[in-house]
Amino acid sequence: MEIFNHDSNIPFLGMRKYSIAIALFLMIASIVMLVVKPLNYALDFTGGVSMVMDYDQSVEISDVRAALEKGGFDHALVQSLGGTREVSIRMQPKDDQKAVDANGKVNLDLIASDVLKTLQVSRPDAKLKSRELVTAEVGAELKSDGTVAAVFVILGIMAYLWIRFERRFAIAAVATEIHDVLVTLGILALTQREFDMTVLASVLAVIGYSINDKVVVFDRIRELFRLARKAEPEEILNRSINNTLSRTIITSLFTAITMGALYFFGGSAVHGFAVTMLIGIVVGTLSSIFVASPILLWLGVSKKDLMPVTKENSELARRP
């Protein structure tokens, strides 16, 4: 079975002015979005108290909110955790003055029991399923750790491509990677999906995923340059994208299928992860096709840059 016409020769490079313009626009829009509407950081980052409540019968989020406001918890954030019986409640410890002692130490158990009592006034079937306290300090550290990890990934990949391919490939890949991460974060900011620790892990995994796609195209570019007698860069780049198009899309589909399964069956704990990964797959796939190669072309890649095949490389390539 084949979905793609293997003789296809879509002029992807021909539309490079438009595709790059769109990519640039998306990046700027994402930055603006991140500034105007910052990421909806979860407890892991902001610090605070979070509880998961379980009801025997289904419950309306608005009712939970109303019950909490009645009990004096005005700033509590209530969210459904998929289904109608489970809700998550997030708040800052200062919303429950009694539970914070003079040294700023927070009594999580007291807050949890206060909230539970408040909810049970109107709904006796409410049950406390889990509770968590994170101090702001730990949250801030996670943010900086995450940034360091992202920079480490991007630099590591750049170094590898620089050695295995050539400077221009490394720069093109990293520029596209930054585009992918920014746009993914921009979409998360736009939709105001909760940004928690698993989403951070997912964003880092998106980097790993989308670099895969780029490397496959780059590999083909290198191969075609070496084979071709008369190498017209634009033509070679375009042919490489077309040759690998079927693989790019099939792999994305397969990965998207598994992430769909994770989203629909994995439960609320991995929702954020699956959604972020799905966004990343779409963004990464599109940028592999439309963005990475035009950058490479502009950087002026040519046959002679890739020619002297080192001995190690040819040996590596021969292994099965």
Place this chain on the structure above:
Amino acid sequence: MSDFPRWKYALVALVMLFGVIYALPNAFRPLLAVQVTANRDAPPIDQSLQQKVQAALTSKNIAASAVAVEGDHLLATFTNSDVQKSGADVIKAALGDGYTVAFKLQSNVPAWLRAIGARSMPLGLDLQGGVHFLMQVDQNDAIDKQENSYADDIRTLLRQKNIRYESVTRNTVREQGIAVILRSPEDRSTAADAIANEYTDLNVANGANTGDRFVLNVVIKPEKLRELSRSAITQNLGTLRNRINALGVSEPLIQQQGDSRIVVELAGVQDPTEAKKLIGAVATLQYRPGIGQAGDAQAQEAARTGSIPPDANLYRMRGSNLPVLVSKQIIVTGNQLVDASSGIDQQSGTPKVDVTLNAAGAKKMGDFTNANVGKPMAVVYVEQVYETKVVDGKEVRVPKVTETVINDASIASPFSKQFQTTGLGSPKEASDLALLLKGGALAAPMDIVEEGVIGASLGQDNIDKGFKAVMLGLALVLLAAAVYYKLFGLVADIALFFNLVILLAVMSLIGVTLTMPGVAGIVLTLGMAIDANVLICERVREELRNGSTPHAAIRAGYEKAWSTILDANVTHLIAALALTTMGTGAIKGFGVTLMIGILTSLFTSVTLTHAFTALIHGHRKLKTLSV
């Protein structure tokens, strides 16, 4: 086409076998059990205890699947967590204080699997419920103590060496060291030599002079400071372990995280109050003159009648619970103790504990022991636990103090700064005593910075959902690959299935704790592992279109795809590696899973499928390929 060497077939078969065997333990669900262990002074676990437990359970109509003695402990297994909980309550009530009763997930893996080291993956708290704490250790406290102690020591040293000094003061800023002010340049150089010779952990430098004040700056060497911070953590870890063991949780996880944090995870516990109380406990030590021996007639008499001499306290020995009389006079407190370590005494061959005191403590200890050779000296362990009580409708924290005697020994000869306690029962007793001595004196204060309670039902929910997601993700990809690439797709399916098996096997063997992010990592690995096969299949198709014969197409497909697969996986591996460097447990678990998954998929998608493809197509003459 038989360019696929025979040893590679063997390797593939071996790896598949390895995967199946070492992944197998995960198929055996652990049993919910209650574990009973005897405390030191209680009678050991035997058949009579087993009957007692059995009888207690039967009388309360609680059905246990089994009650059996296993070595030094007793295990009662139950069918569900509710029965397990009520079972534990009944057993606790029936046995009293002499025994520790704890929840346990008892491995159900057959003995032959365990014999070859196969075991199931430990589950994270999000998969089995429990409480977790993240604690920040205040290492500065340890540094403060050490700097103060050195200031003391320097004063004593200068006095001993008859070097006149104006003052020895610790800088108010931490890690800025101690300023020693002397009266002449000659004194200063002798003092500098003396200090540098005596204390190798100190850096000594001349400071600015003002008039006839000659300043010597003494700072603790950076290596020593680092070691201090490190040992503050290690000591706290040890102390926490000891305290949490008393809680009776089986297999608690107590680990260092980052430079200054300790993470504690107690699976199966739903009420964190007891644990928090222990973590917040403050313990100190007091060396005090003993009166008589533990359990002698005078002490027994005092315990029976309650008439205690006015200058004494009646305490109990830790462990044996014998009454002992101890004088109210305090010789040295734990604050003056610098170090305690356990070892074996060279002369007697018995376990011992070496104790080092600071200068002030050493002087007092010297004065006392000189006058009291042959008399007993007791170590009193004072533990202060804060309990929350409701008084007049308000919650107040009330300290509850428990005092026990952890050691009672005769003074063999006078000593001061360094001394040892010998004749301890076992190396374990010695290390426990050393830990207690240090725990009381040196443990840096800790703050809880993160805390969570995960309900047991939430854990079971997550297991079910995670399992469903993995199975469904796998099934869908298997189906899609088979439809799209036909026979080659089926071969890729075999590889993908074995990738999951081998991934689980490696994770189990290393002992990676499985968490929900880890499950997400497994699912993601499944989706991405197929990529290598997509690359190979697309290549083979391409070669066929270019007019290659089927055998040549397979060979070229694998050869040409390899370098792409390698590059793609190495870059992916770099990303996974970065994830594992993140300190946080959840992300780390995901990163480790991803990393192992990339490595196993490299083998299964390339070598394993190649073996199967070669096996299927072999030497047969082929007209077409089913790809």
